[in-house]
Each structure stands twice: as C-alpha cells, then as structure tokens.
Amino acid sequence: MTSEILQLFCLQFAVYIVWACPAGWIKHGPACYHMGPEVESWFDGMTMCQIHGSNLASVLNQEEHNFIVSLMKQYKKDVVWLGATDWDNEGTFVWEPNGDKMNYQNFGHGEPDDRLNQEDCLLIDGSSNNHHTFVWDDRNCYDRNYYICKQMDDITGNLVG
Ligand SMILES: [Ca+2]
Ligand SMILES: [Ca+2]
Numbered sequence: 001m002t003s004e005i006l007q008l009f010c011l012q013f014a015v016y017i018v019w020a021c022p023a024g025w026i027k028h029g030p031a032c033y034h035m036g037p038e039v040e041s042w043f044d045g046m047t048m049c050q051i052h053g054s055n056l057a058s059v060l061n062q063e064e065h066n067f068i069v070s071l072m073k074q075y076k077k078d079v080v081w082l083g084a085t086d087w088d089n090e091g092t093f094v095w096e097p098n099g100d101k102m103n104y105q106n107f108g109h110g111e112p113d114d115r116l117n118q119e120d121c122l123l124i125d126g127s128s129n130n131h132h133t134f135v136w137d138d139r140n141c142y143d144r145n146y147y148i149c150k151q152m153d154d155i156t157g158n159l160v161g
Contacts, residue, residue: 022052025151028067033057035075036147042121042139045081045147046096056083057150058095061104065124068148069134072126081147084122086138090114093122093138105136112138 021032034052036045046056059065059082072080084093084102093102093112112119121141126134139145 021151026071029064030153032151032153033068033071034149034151035071035077035080036149039144039146040081041144042081042085042141042147045145045149046083049083049147049149052149052151054149054151055097056081057148058083058100059104059106059124062106065104065106068124069126071148072124072134075146077146078126079145080124080126081145082122082124082136083150085120085141086112086114087120090120108135108137111136114138116140 021027022034025032025034032054034049034054036048040048042056049055057068059068068080068082072078083096085096086093088094088099091112091114093105094100095102108125112122114120115138118140119138121139121143123137123139123145124134125137
C-alpha cells in the first residue's frame with residue numbers, strides 16, 4: 001500500500017470513527033437531527049437549536065422531507081417548524097440563517113399565503129383536522145410549535161446548516 005493510499009484510508013477511518021451524532025440525535029445521510037421536545041416560537045426553536053450547535057432544519061430534497069415526516073410520525077409531532085423565513089423578501093422563502101436559496105419546496109395547496117400579512121416562518125403541517133397532510137405552510141413566527149434541529153457533519157466541511 002502506498003503512503004498516499006494509506007493516508008486516504010486513515011482519513012476515511014478517522015472520519016468514520018469520529019463522526020457520530022450526539023446522544024438523543026438521529027443520524028441520517030450527512031446530518032444529525034433532533035426533535036425539540038417542547039413547543040416554541042420559531043425564534044426560540046432556532047435559538048435552542050443554535051445553543052446545541054445546529055439550526056432549525058433545512059429540507060433540501062424529497063428524500064429528506066420524507067425522512068422528517070417519518071420522524072414526525074414516530075414522535076407524534078403533527079406540526080414542526082423548519083429553518084426558513086421570507087423575512088427579507090415577502091413571498092420568497094430562504095433557509096436561515098444564511099439565506100440559502102430553496103431548490104426544493106413542498107408547499108401545500110394555496111401556500112404560502114401570508115395570512116393576515118403575518119406569516120413569515122416555515123413549518124411542516126401534518127394536522128389531521130385540515131387539508132394539510134405533511135406539506136409546507138407559512139405561519140406566524142410567534143406561534144408555538146414543535147421544531148426540528150439539523151446538525152451537519154462538520155468534518156467534511158458542511159458546517160452547521
Ligand atoms: Ca410572509
Ligand atoms: Ca400559511
């Protein structure tokens with residue numbers, strides 16, 4: 001084995017053994033997820049995630065959406081804040097805190113509707129008492145809902161996001 005290959009092997013092994021999710025977090029793909037145990041405003045949810053080295057979760061594709069929905073079902077949390085707002089530009093949701101553009105969306109029919117001109121924060125709504133079945137909706141950021149944090153694997157440079 002050349003030293004180059006050996007180095008690569010060691011690096012991969014180091015990444016493998018070092019990267020584990022904190023206790024209480026669930027590993028999926030390149031990230032760790034944690035369902036907030038209490039309802040919070042969007043702001044307080046984001047703060048709690050950040051205190052724990054993460055952000056409110058971004059959802060980058062259908063597979064990740066499906067995974068988070070599976071966690072919502074598992075933990076019996078019908079309505080869960082995600083990490084996006086249209087605070088900067090009404091009607092254009094971006095992933096916070098970096099303002100990353102959305103390349104994937106899964107809004108329910110008629111959403112986002114900015115109801116009463118007061119809905120700037122994103123959640124997944126799985127409530128059984130309306131027409132929303134695990135699709136995205138904008139809500140008042142001060143509403144209190146469950147929330148999900150997402151911590152990226154920082155070893156490969158995808159730092160917290
Ligand atoms: Ca809005
Ligand atoms: Ca709405």
